[in-house]
Amino acid sequence: STQQGPRLAVVTGAAQGIGKAIASQLIEDGFDVLIADLRGAAEAARSLGSKAHGCDVDVSDPAQVQSMVDLALSIHGRIDGLVNNAGIYTSLKKKPFEEISPEEWRRVFEVNVEGVWHCCRLVSPAMRKAGTGAIVNIASASVAKGNPLLLQYVASKGAVLAMTRVLARELGESGIRVNTVSPGFTLSDGVMSEAGQREAQRAGAREARALHRDLQPGDVAGAVSYLLSPRAGMMTGQNITVDGGMTMN
Ligand code: NAD
Secondary structure: OOOOEEEEEEEEEOOOHHHHHHHHHHOOHHHHEEEEOOHHHHHHHHHHHOOOEEEEOOOOOOOOOOOOOOOOHHHHHHEEEEEOOOOOOOOOOOOHHOOOOHHHHHHHHHHHHHHHHHHHHHHHHHHHHHHOEEEEOHHHHHHHHOOOHHHHHHHHHHHHHHHHHHHHHHHHOOOEEEEEEEOOEOOOHHHOOHHHHHHHHHHHHHHHHOOOOOHHHHHHHHHHHHHHHHOOOOOOOOEEEEEHHHOOO
């Protein structure tokens, strides 16, 4: 950013898990952060100190997203970074694609795809006016792998990856960068709160990676931090996969 003064980033789904780790990293990087979530945003903001602000929002509801943007702009009059991290994943039950109900399919797309679109289109006026800004969309390494039994989820994240490329070209006209970060299986709060904590999946993932260890939310935050920094000034439309080398590109 060429602008002076305190920088503000909005991170959706940041009350816990990968989003909270991203918020924490961005505060360390010098941003003020608006933690936006369906639930728990105020509490998470309190735990991250005076540079964190909380906002209740359902990213699938455009009116609520507009209120989130208004709140973000009320802090420093600017939005330098947007991280579209909110997503339905840890609450999904794996099942054959024939057994997914149309309602389940639609809700995943409303949040994971339309939510990203709403956040981008309602934040873009402020970024375009400033002539700068950066957006990171959280997709998933499952798009590259074609993970079975989660068709609605993998399809939604494939859409996020494709949207990033279109948005990078449209917003590039205004000097705004848009990139994707695709995490592998990460031990987020959502994953760790599940019964059994997926021990078998964790062991399998460690084995399949070039780096044989668990993937933590902070590992993902590092890539987001870079993409929102001036060091990534000529990075746009790209995808950074953070999966310990399970997939390679
Ligand atoms: P999590 O379940 O721990 O946290 C997700 C957060 O998003 C929650 O706080 C939840 O309240 C919030 N959220 C859900 N729907 C929302 C909505 N409509 N509006 C606002 N907030 C909403 O999940 P996580 O594992 O930290 O995942 C974060 C992101 O990373 C998701 O987009 C997920 O798909 C993606 N991801 C996760 C993994 C993984 O293995 N954990 C892997 C690849 C990608």
